[in-house]
Amino acid sequence: MAYATVEQFADHMDPEPVPANARRLLETATIRIDELLVGARYSVDDDGNPMDPVDRAIFAKAVCLQAQFMKDTGDETGANANVTSMSQGGLSVGRSSGADGRTIPRYSQDAVSYLRTRGVLPVHPYTYS
Template sequence: MAYVTEEEFAAFLDPEPLPANARRLLDTASDQIDELLVGVVYDTDEDGDPVGLMLSRVFAKAVIYQAQYLKETGDETGANANVSSMSQGGLSIARALHGSSGPGRTPRYSENAIGVLRTGGLLSIYPRTR
């Protein structure tokens, strides 16, 4: 279950339109944020959701950034993580071949999402993203 509604995602993306796969992007982004937070201790309710307005906002913002990242990379599954360049229709993308996540790899997580989690006090270290 996503930490963000489609309406919240649409408001963030405005004036860009909400993608047809918005619900799936948000669900996947929420799962990926949960992956980053394995072992992190925070208060939850009986459903396992974060408790408190500040914590809920951190989760929501991180999920929105991660969903936007998935939308922009067009790679929900991670199957193209080692692709250095690709073209689709009139769009051509070239990715850096070297970076913090290793040679030839596209990071799995949005740098903005990681930053929100760090400044929100949920990550005290920089996570290994691949």
């Protein structure tokens, strides 16, 4: 289940229209945000969703930012992350090794920054002895 609803995404995208694949974008964006949250500490309900309303709002905003990023880059699956050029007629695809920094990042920098400034992203490892 996505951290944000289609209605929340519509509010975020306003005045732009919500894409037809909004629900799928939100579900995929939730998976991306969950990847970023590995190591974060927050209380969850039996379904694994954040219990704190503040956390729920933060996660919903981050998911909307990530979904917008995936919509804007046209790369919902990450398959084009290392594509540097593409042609339609005769099909020609150029891929980057990543060394030149010309790859599409997996995560929205806005979503990462938002989570970081809200204190949700683990900046330091949680250690104990």
